[in-house]
Amino acid sequence: MRKLVLLWCLASSSSHPVEEIIGTWSSPPHNVPSKGVPDGPLIGNGRLGGVLGWHSESEHPSVDLHLGHNGFFAAPSGGASSCGYSAGGRKALAGLTLEFPGLAGAQMMAQQLAANGTALIMLKVGSARALTLSAFIHATEDVLVVELHGGLSTEVLVTLWTFSGCHGPPRPPVSPSTRVAQGGAPVSKTTGATSDRLPSQVLAGEKELRVARGNGWPFQATYFPVRWFGLSATLGGDPGSSSFTDVEAMGRCGPELFLRGPCAKGTWRPKEGDGWLAVRLGRWPLMEKPQFSSLMPLAELRATHWASWTNFWERSFICIHDSAVTMFHWYMSQYLLRISSWHGPAPGLFGPFVVDDEVVWSGDITLNYNAEAVYYNAGAANHLEAKRDEETQQSQAFEPYFQAILDFIPAARRMAAELYPNCPDSLAFPAHLLPEGVQVPGVGRGDLGQKQMGLFAAVPFILYWRYTGSLAFAERALPFLNGVARFWECNLVAGEDAYLHDAEDCAEEICLPDGDVQPDPTVVLSLLPGFFQTLAEMTELLDPERARHGDAGAPASASALQQLARRVAPYATEEVDGAQVVADFYGGESAHGRELRLHAGGSVAWGGLFAAFPLGTVHRRSRKEEIELVHRSLVRFFKQWPGGKQGNSFPHAFAAAARVGWFDGLLEVWESYLTNTSDPKCRLYSNGMVLGCGGTGLENVGGAAFASEMLLSTAGGVLEVFPAPLDTVAAFRLRAPGPLLVTAQMAPGHHVTEIELELPTPSEEPSVVRTDWLVQSPWPGQDVLVNGQVTNVGADGLFRVFLTDREVVRITGAKRVERERERA
Numbered sequence: 001m002r003k004l005v006l007l008w009c010l011a012s013s014s015s016h017p018v019e020e021i022i023g024t025w026s027s028p029p030h031n032v033p034s035k036g037v038p039d040g041p042l043i044g045n046g047r048l049g050g051v052l053g054w055h056s057e058s059e060h061p062s063v064d065l066h067l068g069h070n071g072f073f074a075a076p077s078g079g080a081s082s083c084g085y086s087a088g089g090r091k092a093l094a095g096l097t098l099e100f101p102g103l104a105g106a107q108m109m110a111q112q113l114a115a116n117g118t119a120l121i122m123l124k125v126g127s128a129r130a131l132t133l134s135a136f137i138h139a140t141e142d143v144l145v146v147e148l149h150g151g152l153s154t155e156v157l158v159t160l161w162t163f164s165g166c167h168g169p170p171r172p173p174v175s176p177s178t179r180v181a182q183g184g185a186p187v188s189k190t191t192g193a194t195s196d197r198l199p200s201q202v203l204a205g206e207k208e209l210r211v212a213r214g215n216g217w218p219f220q221a222t223y224f225p226v227r228w229f230g231l232s233a234t235l236g237g238d239p240g241s242s243s244f245t246d247v248e249a250m251g252r253c254g255p256e257l258f259l260r261g262p263c264a265k266g267t268w269r270p271k272e273g274d275g276w277l278a279v280r281l282g283r284w285p286l287m288e289k290p291q292f293s294s295l296m297p298l299a300e301l302r303a304t305h306w307a308s309w310t311n312f313w314e315r316s317f318i319c320i321h322d323s324a325v326t327m328f329h330w331y332m333s334q335y336l337l338r339i340s341s342w343h344g345p346a347p348g349l350f351g352p353f354v355v356d357d358e359v360v361w362s363g364d365i366t367l368n369y370n371a372e373a374v375y376y377n378a379g380a381a382n383h384l385e386a387k388r389d390e391e392t393q394q395s396q397a398f399e400p401y402f403q404a405i406l407d408f409i410p411a412a413r414r415m416a417a418e419l420y421p422n423c424p425d426s427l428a429f430p431a432h433l434l435p436e437g438v439q440v441p442g443v444g445r446g447d448l449g450q451k452q453m454g455l456f457a458a459v460p461f462i463l464y465w466r467y468t469g470s471l472a473f474a475e476r477a478l479p480f481l482n483g484v485a486r487f488w489e490c491n492l493v494a495g496e497d498a499y500l501h502d503a504e505d506c507a508e509e510i511c512l513p514d515g516d517v518q519p520d521p522t523v524v525l526s527l528l529p530g531f532f533q534t535l536a537e538m539t540e541l542l543d544p545e546r547a548r549h550g551d552a553g554a555p556a557s558a559s560a561l562q563q564l565a566r567r568v569a570p571y572a573t574e575e576v577d578g579a580q581v582v583a584d585f586y587g588g589e590s591a592h593g594r595e596l597r598l599h600a601g602g603s604v605a606w607g608g609l610f611a612a613f614p615l616g617t618v619h620r621r622s623r624k625e626e627i628e629l630v631h632r633s634l635v636r637f638f639k640q641w642p643g644g645k646q647g648n649s650f651p652h653a654f655a656a657a658a659r660v661g662w663f664d665g666l667l668e669v670w671e672s673y674l675t676n677t678s679d680p681k682c683r684l685y686s687n688g689m690v691l692g693c694g695g696t697g698l699e700n701v702g703g704a705a706f707a708s709e710m711l712l713s714t715a716g717g718v719l720e721v722f723p724a725p726l727d728t729v730a731a732f733r734l735r736a737p738g739p740l741l742v743t744a745q746m747a748p749g750h751h752v753t754e755i756e757l758e759l760p761t762p763s764e765e766p767s768v769v770r771t772d773w774l775v776q777s778p779w780p781g782q783d784v785l786v787n788g789q790v791t792n793v794g795a796d797g798l799f800r801v802f803l804t805d806r807e808v809v810r811i812t813g814a815k816r817v818e819r820e821r822e823r824a
């Protein structure tokens with residue numbers, strides 16, 4: 001039925017909507033390389049990433065493939081930096097350049113295919129297509145495959161280069177260039193252990209071009225696992241064309257490419273223009289020999305890559321027939337999530353697409369919303385619970401993030417002891433981290449006194465728990481959540497109103513520029529109840545006997561945690577333009593303060609967003625006064641920021657509005673945000689990245705939650721399909737917290753034709769699953785048939801459904817009259 005639902009919605013020849021999700025470029029991207037989000041085609045496997053750029057006007061048409069890795073950041077160090085560039089932080093890794101001297105004047109076009117994680121570049125000379133280059137980074141292996149097709153014999157100059165990090169030759173210099181004699185032994189070059197930049201080495205031979213960049217100097221190896229990240233390029237195909245000729249190792253890769261370090265060059269003559277080249281990634285300790293895993297045959301690489309992507313796209317779907325840009329954004333967001341966060345170290349602000357040594361904010365894991373927002377839609381899109389990868393023990397979207405947070409616990413404990421000595425056993429997180437328990441250097445430890453980091457860092461944990469109910473996960477998360485709970489138990493103060501207040505804070509940095517103390521930020525008040533409630537649930541299930549003994553450091557009992565959840569202060573409000581709205585912080589905002597904050601890039605008017613999303617306490621089934629308060633706050637937000645164009649709000653504003661049922665004109669505003677290309681900072685790139693007017697990018701994949709919220713709601717524990725007033729053909733298969741899998745379809749006129757509910761396939765791990773559901777009937781005045789049986793529908797339109805393992809429950813509406821006629 002699922003396939004049928006889709007075909008019916010698509011009304012096209014594709015069998016899955018993702019087949020039509022293709023980013024296209026008719027001219028070269030502008031921001032490759034870039035210190036921010038690149039705008040070229042993106043490929044990757046969730047840790048290793050590639051960005052394509054190309055030049056068609058020159059004598060030699062050429063294609064650059066910049067490669068980055070989530071785990072490639074300079075070893076944290078005091079003082080040591082790469083020739084003046086900031087110490088620590090993510091750095092560019094290396095790249096591959098292919099030049100086509102025989103195709104001078106070729107026109108070039110490019111595509112990014114979400115369906116199978118492939119980028120294509122078409123080179124055309126005159127009117128005939130001359131050559132197609134296709135590139136993919138294998139979905140699970142660390143290998144980049146570049147294939148050439150076209151039957152046109154052409155020579156390809158291949159350069160594999162490392163990144164130098166800065167202008168000018170390294171000191172001490174590397175000897176400029178050495179050729180390999182025909183049939184001769186490979187030659188190599190290295191910047192050496194005392195270089196003023198990160199170590200690099202190259203090797204050039206007829207069978208292999210190889211480069212490596214170290215993530216630190218040998219002297220750092222005593223306190224950090226300093227490693228080489230190496231790339232080895234080999235040619236596939238028949239032996240006659242699988243060797244490079246005119247091979248050369250260069251200490252400096254040409255004067256014009258000043259940011260490139262040593263490189264290895266060779267000429268590739270693919271037989272009749274058809275051939276393939278593989279670039280494998282290896283990682284090995286600084287003082288050891290290079291290590292690369294063996295290479296599968298091309299057919300096997302292609303087949304396993306394809307199988308992984310097919311499995312990925314089968315886990316969920318949406319179809320909104322009339323909104324092509326929503327479809328593009330939703331699918332590309334899942335694509336970007338898969339290629340940025342799947343195995344190994346967690347992505348930062350730019351995912352693995354770090355193609356400069358000085359990317360902004362060090363490309364770090366920013367905890368005051370960016371890192372978490374990446375996962376806002378991962379639960380609904382069902383990207384959890386995939387079979388575990390044998391080798392890496394990781395294979396779902398959240399895993400790299402979880403590991404980064406858990407690895408940071410020892411440092412968070414130290415930070416709490418230093419900054420909050422009165423809160424023993426608590427955890428305090430900074431705003432900026434890197435994987436492997438590393439804090440970004442050069443950032444003030446207190447982060448302006450923002451207290452929300454650990455709490456916000458818990459959001460993906462809470463979402464994962466709601467969408468899986470996995471007890472093994474709860475057990476793993478508990479030490480982190482308990483430490484954050486201790487922090488808040490200790491920092492919250494009971495006010496005269498008997499509620500718990502966050503008396504001293506700096507919400508989302510808006511204490512800048514005047515250093516205000518800001519009590520009760522909405523972001524904190526909105527997350528605390530869900531946080532304490534989640535921890536209470538986990539505690540009750542894992543440790544039902546646990547009681548509070550009163551001694552410092554003992555975790556709170558489940559009932560004490562529930563008590564805390566209930567006592568969190570209500571949102572502070574203020575009057576703006578005669579309307580009562582959620583305040584950005586308690587205590588009111590003077591006109592002067594507001595002006596200053598707007599001037600500083602302004603997070604003004606955010607408050608109402610957090611009240612509803614990502615966890616919030618207000619939703620479409622809340623009390624009327626609460627909903628109206630958030631509605632007014634949304635009106636204020638969109639008035640303050642026309643089109644919703646505020647620097648950090650893209651993943652929040654639209655989803656928040658959908659969650660409280662504020663749909664008036666919302667889809668149109670969303671569509672014009674994404675289709676409008678006139679503001680270079682607030683736009684959707686062809687590769688699916690949204691620049692949310694704030695200069696970063698990966699977090700905006702979380703904006704896909706908006707479409708999911710339009711299609712499915714579980715607000716107040718009631719399941720409702722198509723809560724948004726869409727008047728189009730639509731269908732979806734999404735996961736709901738519970739967990740539950742929901743498939744539904746709708747015809748124009750908001751005519752829901754069918755709903756299917758099923759529990760997720762039982763995993764080996766024990767989990768808590770809700771089996772008793774309340775559903776809002778989408779068929780007012782009609783009978784509801786659950787598996788063909790008429791069911792009781794209350795006056796409020798609600799009915800109950802009970803689910804069991806492996807059973808799909810089918811729900812339809814039936815006109816009473818018709819059934820009576822049938823009976824007659």
Ligand SMILES: *[C@@H]1O[C@H](CO)[C@@H](O)[C@H](O)[C@H]1NC(C)=O
Nearest residue numbers: 113116118134136302305306
């Ligand atoms: C992905 O699909 C495109 C278009 O069908 C095809 O040209 C390309 O070879 C495919 N890539 C892989 C790795 O299968």
Ligand SMILES: *[C@@H]1O[C@H](CO)[C@@H](O)[C@H](O)[C@H]1NC(C)=O
Nearest residue numbers: 643645672676677678679682
């Ligand atoms: C496009 O965006 C610009 C800049 O945000 C804005 O001024 C303009 O009104 C927008 N155009 C449309 C048609 O929405």
